[in-house]
Every structure is written in C-alpha cells, then in structure tokens.
Amino acid sequence: MDTAVAIDVRLARALREARHVAVLTGAGISAESGVPTFRDALTGLWATFDPRELATPAGFRRNPKLVWDWYAARREQLREVAPNPGHDALARLEARVPRFLLATQNVDGLHARAGSRRLVELHGNIARVRCSRERGRIVATWDEPADEPPRCPSCGAFLRPDVVWFEEDLPVDALVAAEDAARACDLMLVVGTSGEVYPAAALPQYAADAGACVVEVNPAPTPLSRIADHALRAPAGVALPALVRAAWGEDVMPA
C-alpha cells in the first residue's frame, strides 16, 4: 500500500478552521480492515446470489433461512476484523472539532469500536438482531433452530438482522440528523462510498448546496466527484491520517 498522500495546504487549513464537520462513510473505509463488501461476501454457498436477492424483504420472505445464515456468517467474519487507521483518524478528528457528526452506511460497527461517538448508522448494524414484525424489538439472545431462523420470543415472527435492506426506509432519526448536519456543516468528508445508493448519496449535495467544502476520499472517482472541492485519491487508511496530521500536526496511532 502506498504510504504517502499530498494534502493541499488550503484543505488542511479549511479542516483546522472548520467549526462543524460532517462525514459520510461507505464500505471503502472498512476495506483495509478486511471487511468484504456485499459482492466479496458472496462466497461459498452464497456465491451464486446477488445481494439484491438476499438483502431485501422479498429475499427474506422467499428464503429466510438462507438470508439468516448469510448474515450469521458475516457476523462471524466481523469477530476477526478490527478498525483501521482510517476509522481511528475519524475518531481523533471528532475530538478536535466543536461540532461533528459521522453518518455511516456501514453495518460493521467498526466506527464505534474505533471510538467514534457522534455517529449515526444509516443502514443499521449487523451485530443487532430484531423481530421481523416489530422493527424496534431488539433481541439479544436466541436458540438456533436447524431449518429456519430463530423466532421472536414475543410474537413468534422470524428474527432478522437489524439492517436496512434495499426497498426499506432508513431509521428516521439517523437520516434527519445526517441531513441536518450536511446542511449545517462547513466541511464534509465523503469517504469510501460509490455514491450510488440513496438517500445517503444525497448528503454531499446538501453540503455543497449549503456552501460547505466537500472532500472525497476514494482511490477511484465516483458520481459524487463532480461536487467535491478536493479529492484524495488514496485509501482511507492512508489519506485520513495524513489529513489529520496536515491539519493538526499530530500522528494517528496505528490501529
């Protein structure tokens, strides 16, 4: 992995002087932690499926056990991974800025494990399991039947991961907080997202429309690149520590 990225002094100053920073992250920030994206996670039994077949209410209705097992396998994988210097840099940045909100599309829980506190999980969290009938009923323990997902102890409906599937609404409080922060921030970091899934992908446009400085951190260009004032074409685990160092001269401890 390349270990250096040049930070424009105007960007370093804009970040240092920002009073309100908003951040949107996607699967790319967890790539260096070894968390497979949807496509990569479709290995073995699930290699023949498309995420839109599994990560949808219809997919779960069609084959609840297959979908339950796919998420259970991904929960197991997450036990082996850890936050990377990109997650750590955002946790350090949060402590430096008067107003800060990190909105993530990721369901892997790595931002919270890195110490981020002013955080909203737009697409839920794979470590949480809920009743498939009552959205707010989180279930902490369950027995694993052999041929179907476990059932809700309260109403008997199948349990499911507490994540947002395609065609489902995002948690309202999280989305409103993320939209408010996008409209009020001086600077928005857009990290590791292809910018193709709405409503999360609309957040950078809200920030740009409100006059914020928009910074894309992604080795590759995306549909959001056209609204970015700065682009750091490097992995997040390299670019974010370099950005924090350039703004405040501090090193980010390795994960």
Ligand code: APR
């Ligand atoms: N650092 C930064 N960005 C990276 C890195 C890295 N090390 N590696 C890859 N990327 C970028 C890719 O270039 C790509 O633009 O991360 C982005 C990942 O895009 P997606 O896999 O589409 O992930 P994301 O944008 O989070 O997807 C949004 O779609 O799959 C659904 O609900 C799911 O939350 C997900 C949503």
